[in-house]
Amino acid sequence: MTKTSYDIVIIGAGSVGNPAALFLAQRGLKVLVLDQHAGPGQGQNKAAIGGVRATHSDPAKISLALNSLQHFTTFQDTYGYDIGWKKGGYCFPAYDDTIEQTLKSLLQTQHSYGLEIDYYDADFIRQIVPGINEENLRGGTYSPGDGQVSPLMYADACWKVAQREGAEYHFNETVKAISLDRDRVTGVVTDRGSYTTGMVINAAGAAARQIGLLTDLNIPVQPDSHEAGISVPVKPFLDPLVVDLRPGADGRTSNFYFGQNHEGQIIFCYTPRKLFVGENIQSSSEFLPIISRRLIDLIPALQNLMVRRVWRGLYPMTPDGVMIVDEVQSLSGMYLAVGMCGQGFMLGPGVAECLANLVIEGEPTIDRDIFSDLSFSRDFSAHTETLK
Numbered sequence: 001m002t003k004t005s006y007d008i009v010i011i012g013a014g015s016v017g018n019p020a021a022l023f024l025a026q027r028g029l030k031v032l033v034l035d036q037h038a039g040p041g042q043g044q045n046k047a048a049i050g051g052v053r054a055t056h057s058d059p060a061k062i063s064l065a066l067n068s069l070q071h072f073t074t075f076q077d078t079y080g081y082d083i084g085w086k087k088g089g090y091c092f093p094a095y096d097d098t099i100e101q102t103l104k105s106l107l108q109t110q111h112s113y114g115l116e117i118d119y120y121d122a123d124f125i126r127q128i129v130p131g132i133n134e135e136n137l138r139g140g141t142y143s144p145g146d147g148q149v150s151p152l153m154y155a156d157a158c159w160k161v162a163q164r165e166g167a168e169y170h171f172n173e174t175v176k177a178i179s180l181d182r183d184r185v186t187g188v189v190t191d192r193g194s195y196t197t198g199m200v201i202n203a204a205g206a207a208a209r210q211i212g213l214l215t216d217l218n219i220p221v222q223p224d225s226h227e228a229g230i231s232v233p234v235k236p237f238l239d240p241l242v243v244d245l246r247p248g249a250d251g252r253t254s255n256f257y258f259g260q261n262h263e264g265q266i267i268f269c270y271t272p273r274k275l276f277v278g279e280n281i282q283s284s285s286e287f288l289p290i291i292s293r294r295l296i297d298l299i300p301a302l303q304n305l306m307v308r309r310v311w312r313g314l315y316p317m318t319p320d321g322v323m324i325v326d327e328v329q330s331l332s333g334m335y336l337a338v339g340m341c342g343q344g345f346m347l348g349p350g351v352a353e354c355l356a357n358l359v360i361e362g363e364p365t366i367d368r369d370i371f372s373d374l375s376f377s378r379d380f381s382a383h384t385e386t387l388k
């Protein structure tokens, strides 16, 4: 059994824990990252399709996503690693008045945060999404500064840079307990060792609640599962990541989204109308037929696309769909960066940088008023979803 001392221990080398290690090590802390998997980003990080946008509607998400975007877009120049960044923007086409009005109503908030996004007519959308079904197409929004990153390439590069900055990673090591001295964190116990530390970050993704329960914290994070797939590479034709907000005629899907990545592969995903709550990540037989129909209905030329593989992963959900980023008031030294929902990859670096600032300077990187929207103690009771 090893026993070593660290300034801070991060539970999870995923979308949030991995960049958190980088930012904290850069600022001089002795950092240990623990992950039960064999390498970085092997939890839900690798399930993400890599969509990265700042164009959200919630002020806290917009602010953190802008910081993430800055990190992703400058990563290669700053650290020398290709992370598969493709600046192709995001496009939300509108085929009915309700969706058109919803998209337009968000623009005021988005513009007030300086986001580059506008509503365009159908001709413009036809140009940026070649081959899009023109029947009833009314127009849509386009945000050219958004894009895509490879979650696998980013996890690997971030891990390498974080180590270069001094962070230590232990893989194949599962956290079993958190040691306390009354209301203070004093250490972490795993299946392979124990470590002393005054600070712990819970960045355990879908397992955030279980980690919380080790110290009697009831963290309202419950996973639900989503499926995705990727094609063989095809000739580049599609710049933006496209989000079709319409519910599917199939009766099974709400929105669906897809894009062409830096290698020419079409990568796609849908949101099931009835959510699959739980941790089952076995691929279903219905995903591919349903998503194929939706893709072909939207862009008929995709009918001959060859799919390489499909997979299923988890969204670590909170009841209100907003992540929890906070210092736990009742337990000194315990920090939470959890409940990243379906946007943990794109928000990961922004959340990680914010948390690093909170740990080191006692202040978040974003305005306190909007940061409080991410508080652990906020009121979730208005949301009907209940944790089992």
Ligand SMILES: Cc1cc2nc3c(=O)[nH]c(=O)nc-3n(C[C@H](O)[C@H](O)[C@H](O)COP(=O)(O)OP(=O)(O)OC[C@H]3O[C@@H](n4cnc5c(N)ncnc54)[C@H](O)[C@@H]3O)c2cc1C
Binding pocket: 011, 012, 013, 014, 015, 016, 017, 034, 035, 036, 037, 041, 042, 043, 044, 045, 046, 047, 048, 049, 050, 051, 052, 173, 174, 175, 176, 203, 204, 205, 206, 207, 211, 225, 226, 227, 228, 269, 312, 313, 314, 315, 316, 337, 338, 339, 340, 341, 342, 343, 344, 345, 346, 347
């Ligand atoms: C199909 C699909 C598509 C998606 N597409 C996108 C997208 O385009 N853009 C986007 O932003 N997001 C997307 N997401 C969501 C994104 O994948 C998640 O929000 C994000 O990965 C969550 O990050 P995390 O750091 O909280 O969790 P993770 O990345 O899962 O990291 C948590 C880590 O904690 C470790 N861990 C847990 N418990 C323990 C323990 N006891 N001991 C040691 N280690 C432990 C796990 O092994 C894991 O590596 C998608 C998700 C799915 C399923």
